[in-house]
Amino acid sequence: MNLAENAEAYAAGTNLGWVESAWAGIQESIEILAERKIKVVINGGSLNPSGLAQKVALLAKEKGLEDLKVAFVEGDNLLPILGNDLASLKKDLPPHLDSDNPDVKLPWNLLGPNSESVPLVSANAYLGARAIVQGLRDGADIIICGRVADASPVIGAAWYWHSWKDTDYDRLAGALISGHLIECSAYVSGGNFSGFTEYDLNTFIEPGFPITEIDADGACVITKHEGTGGMINEDTVKCQFLYELQGSIYLNSDVKAYLNDVRIQRVGKDRVRVSGIKGAPPPPTTKATIFYQGGYQSQILVNATGYGTAQKWQLFETQLRRKLSISSADKDLSILEFQIESRVGTPQPNPKSQLNSTTYMRVFAESHSQEALMSLLIAFRDISLQHFSGFHSALDMRTAIPKPFLAMYPALILQNSLKETVTFCDPNNGAALEATNVGYPPKYSLLERRENIPTTYLGKQLSSFGPTKPVRLGDIVLARSGDKGSNLNVGFFVHSARAWEWLRSFLSSSKMVQLMGDDWSDEYFLERVEFENIFAVHFVVYGILGRGVSGSTRLDSLGKAFADYVRDKVVDVPVEILYGSKM
Structure with missing residues (x-):
């Protein structure tokens, strides 16, 4: 949505096409970056990564830092391929993001206006990390990206640092989830944290920004600078892990990550280790967002x-x-x-x-x-x-x-139809030098049918957990929810093995529909998966957000408050679990 709004302003000449805070941050830090030889990969280039990169190169020259190499990544802009309006788009319409799921009923107003003269505002593919890695290997110190996937700068940095191959799928998958954990900044260090009520509220006034330390095997430790606000513990990391998932498989242009065996363990003050992620070759498509x-x-x-x-x-x-x-x-x-x-x-x-x-x-x-x-x-x-x-x-x-x-129309685009490039800037005048085409992943694997476990049968009825007491679900359960375009995802977790036995038995798909009450419609489709090692159940509610983001009619158009709505429901909880809970 931000990219699309910037696109309108860029076309109107009221915006330079990049994110202003990205330019401000580089201005403030460029001399320290050069002194300490810190490499930077940032997706603040938005619609005009070349323009920002050239501006940064000129800034480096102005400060006598001619040895600082600046590059930019391009290839995400699809307007030259798709055309300028709905008429040209409809001639060769890319498949909808959810078209590979036969159970999902796509929105009735899939492309909105019937008028074919409606202009496209932006169309961008989510790029992976290949161009980032190539740029770093060629000596870049600062790389400016446009619409790479949010985790791609993190993947690229780890891929380069550890000299991974593009077939080291388990390692790449670990880096993907590492990037997912810090891509929303303070969301993993105390922002948007459903457990905040159990702590001193002053802790969350200004949560510090997170850091991920990625090991050679792809596992990571999530931490933050000492003395900053917020906190990083197993609960904040689990909440962010469960945020904006699409089930048990997480996709990127370079790798497919399987999340079923994820482990999240505290290893020190404000230090949490995340491991157990498995990888596989990426699908032949990548996500694209088309705004009109x-x-x-x-x-x-x-x-x-x-x-x-x-x-x-x-x-x-x-x-x-x-x-x-x-x-x-x-x-x-x-x-x-x-x-x-x-x-x-x-x-x-x-x-x-x-x-x-x-x-x-x-x-x-x-x-x-x-x-x-x-x-x-x-x-x-x-x-x-x-x-x-x-x-x-x-x-x-x-x-x-x-x-x-x-x-918005969320689409699938063939990766082999894209031309992903990295280009260096001339240190003398900032001009773009010859672009390097970074090619494609060496292997693809089709996306299998998404896992869906409507309920878990443990050989026992809920009554076997003993006497119950009516309490709000949030008294023992933490959660996080968010959007994936038209869809809403929400994950719930508890703290003990006994509570987990009850949660996975209690929180079936049918129970979730019941808890949603009047917010449920038979037009929606529900997927349910479990993450046993972190005691979590995760749902995707397909279609509940309509066209999604700025096109959604819901007051909570990004689904962020949905988790706490469900946590406020009164349910019957076994007494032994209620009084044995950490919450």
Whole structure:
């Protein structure tokens, strides 16, 4: 999403095409990097890695660091291959990312607008580490990348440092997961950590950034600088490990990682070792994200207080739909949602303040026509003095004004159709020298059917765990959730072998559907896997985020809050496990 938004600004001439913080960081550190001979691989080049690399080369010359070699990686931009608009894209449409899973129902609004003149905003393949490794072997000190996969700079650094071969799949797979663990920065050192409530809150005000130390065999230790905030323990690492997975196989352009035997063990203060990852040749395809102008979005937030809230929302929805029907504006709305349960929040019984008694409704709409969404605003205005008792809204209604949004199509692209290159910059003038084509992986292996274990049968019923007590699931379970485009993934884990026996028996696919409640739809598909060594169950909910990211209609469009929603559910937990738990 960030790349697509930058692409619009870059095309409009209001953005230089790279990430400003990447340039700022290099400016601040370039002399120390040269003095200590620290090599840097960064994906902050975004849409214009060559431009940033040339700027860095000129900065090195200006500071008398002509020996510093700067290079950049290209080959991710697919617009020259796919064309400039939906018309050209539809002529040779790449397969959808989830098209290899016959159980998944692809979104009904797969490519959004019917108008074939809709321009593509960006189209980028996720590159691996081959160009990075080649650049480092050729002497590069700073390598600027565009849309390489988030873990690729880490893989490339370890691959180069340990002189691995491109067929050392177990080692490459270990480096892939190592990169996955630190790619979200403080997410592994205390950010977005569901267990934060068990510690002093001051610990998490400013979590330090993580470091990964990768061994020659691909195993790693996750750590951070002494004296920085946050923490790194088994729980923070497990949470990040379970984040944004697509089941038990993790894919990269250079390697396929099997996660089933992962081990996560504390080896010191703020030091956690991760091992047990197995590798195999990568698939012949890599992921690509294609963004296009999806039309317009609008949302209206309306408040209701206290007595009769449910009837108030029913009246409001009926009034608004009637006005839209009379004007026929509803026919031009591709999406009109009054959200699940027609409101956000629940009024507190016998409230202590008016805010405790107030909830809001989120009306969300999409259209290819800006005028149609203005009709929604007009309908809202026309019922403004016919409303339910106590009707009020926020002071700022700017969100009701239609705004353009970018829609995403996640695709699969053949690796052999790409041209991945590394190019050095002339140290005298920053100009790009001749590009080196780094070729392709030596071998591919097709992606097998994804593992799905709907339930685990241990030869015992849940009743065999003894008396139970109703508690919130989060009292004994930690979790992390996030998005993979249209899909949501969530992983849950416990701390003891006995609790694990109960969790894997209790948390079946059918139980997960039950826990999701009204958020479940039969249009979705659920996959379930287990990671026995870390006492974790992981799910992927296919389709729940619609078109994903900026095209999702959900309030939690990136699925980050889903884990804590499920953890807040009251379930029956065996007493022996509840009082024997660390939580």
